[in-house]
Every structure is written in C-alpha cells, then in structure tokens.
Amino acid sequence: MGEFWDIYTANRVKTGRVMERGSLFKQGDYHLVVHICLFNDRGEMLIQQRQAEKAGWPGLWDVTVGGSALAGETAQQAAMRELKEELGLSLDLTGVRPHFTINFGEGFDDTFLVTVPYLVDLESLVLQEE
Template sequence: MDELIDILDADGNMTKTTAMKSEAHKNGWFHQTVHIWFYTKDGSILMQQRGKEKDVYPLLWDVSVAGHIGAGEDIITSALREIQEEIGLTILPSELEKIGIFKSVKNHSEVLKDYEFHHTFIAKLKSPFSTLQKQDSEVEALKLISLNEFSKVLKDPIKYSYVPHDISYYRTILKEIPNKENNL
C-alpha cells in the first residue's frame, strides 16, 4: 500500500518534505519505519513470515511487526497501529521499550531502494500466541522461535529463510531480549 511519508536526510534528520512511499523507494530517499520485536516469558521471539506478494523478501521470516511511519505520525502511534494491523494485538504505549534506531541501506534493484531508519522496540507478548490474528495481505504466517534457535539462524540468515538484516542489528535484538527477561 502506498502512503505519504516524511523524508529524512542521511543522518536521520527531518527534511520537512514528504513523498509517497513508492517515490522514496524509487529514489532512495531516507525515511522512518518501526520494528517491534515481541518476546515471551519462556525465552521465545515472535517471528512473522512476510507475505508472498511483498516486493522485497517475500516469504522470508522477519521481525514480529514492522511498517512505515506515516507523514507527521508519532513514532509510538505508528508502532501501536502496525501491531494492531499486522497481528491484531492492542497494547499500551508503556509496554514498548525502545532499544535504538538502526540505519539500513538496501539497494534491491534500480527502482527499489530501501533507505530507512528503523525505530526499534521490544515488548513482552502477554497474550496467548493462539489469539494473534495475522493480516493476510502482509503476513503469511507467525511462529515462536527460541532464543537459542534464533542465535543459530544468525550464522546464516538466508540459509534459514530469514531477512538478511545487518548481523549487528540481529545481535542487538538477541542481546536485549534476554536482558529484559533476566530483570523481570
């Protein structure tokens, strides 16, 4: 779905311009996204399999919930909206913990360039897995994966059918989630 988004400079600063998402991707303009990683009390991470109609990485496993931040939209509001849309879950803003902003530059083709700043959060999954409702147009499947299994995936994400995010990004997720569980 095309939508109006804010355009950033290469350092992540607002440029006070907007464009349609398709134009930003065509021209390699930086913009913002949200990534929300859900984890369970027993040490698992919720993963989503990207829809088969996605332009990039169709059917690969990825972050629990992700999406573009609309023009002028608050980051937390965007995160809560994406969670509701993609997995049918309503949570409170206080349940989101921001763990960083990660710059990502991916040139998929001459006409598809993902230049993004991922506002990344973790949140404890308090609802039973069976109650999650995937958004059929965006999400092919959902699954829980143990932290141990996830650490094995990081050795070769493509081999295990995962989106090839930067390894440092994945390592941050792996580091942050056990730290939260150990402090609960």
C-alpha cells in the same frame, strides 16, 4: 489514496516534505521504519513468515511486525499502529524508546523489543491479510 511518509535529513531532522510510498527517493532523503520484536515471559519471540508474493524477502521469516511510519507519526505511534494492523494487538508504547536503530540506505529503522508480561494467546491474534 496512497501512503505518505515524512522525509528526514541524514541527521534525522524532518524536512517538512512528504513522499508517497513507491516514489523514488531523492539523494539525501530518508524515511522512518519501525520493527517490533514481541516476546512472551518465557523469552520466546513471535515471528512471522513473509508472503511468497512480497517484493522484498519473499517467503522468509521476519520479526513480529514492522513497517514504515506514516507522515506525522512518531516511531512509537507507528509501532502501535503496526501491532494493531498486523496482529490486532493494542499495546501502549508511548514514551518507550527504541532499543536500537539501524541506519540503512534510505532511512532509519527503530526496533522495539517488547516483553508482554502474559502469554499472548496465538489463537486470539488477528493476522493481517497480505
């Protein structure tokens, strides 16, 4: 089964419609994307290198984690799911507002800047296979 996204208006109002990942966007349709920049208590950000086979920005360095919100998810829920999927890390972002939003051609990108009050043991992270 495919991945489905909620469709929003330009004013970020849900339309009640969904689209499947990979489908073409209709004019005036937008979706929600999230990114999480994870910092340790020394101000260092965990970054990742994108797979060479990725369609977008292959082999380039990227923020800690990110991805599209699935249908029915809030930005916070999507961010928590992405952290769990990509790093095996469980953080509660309920009620946390994104630090900024970037509007792009097909949606809204909510970015969370999260400082973990303890140093994440890199050896304990479970990286997602691409």
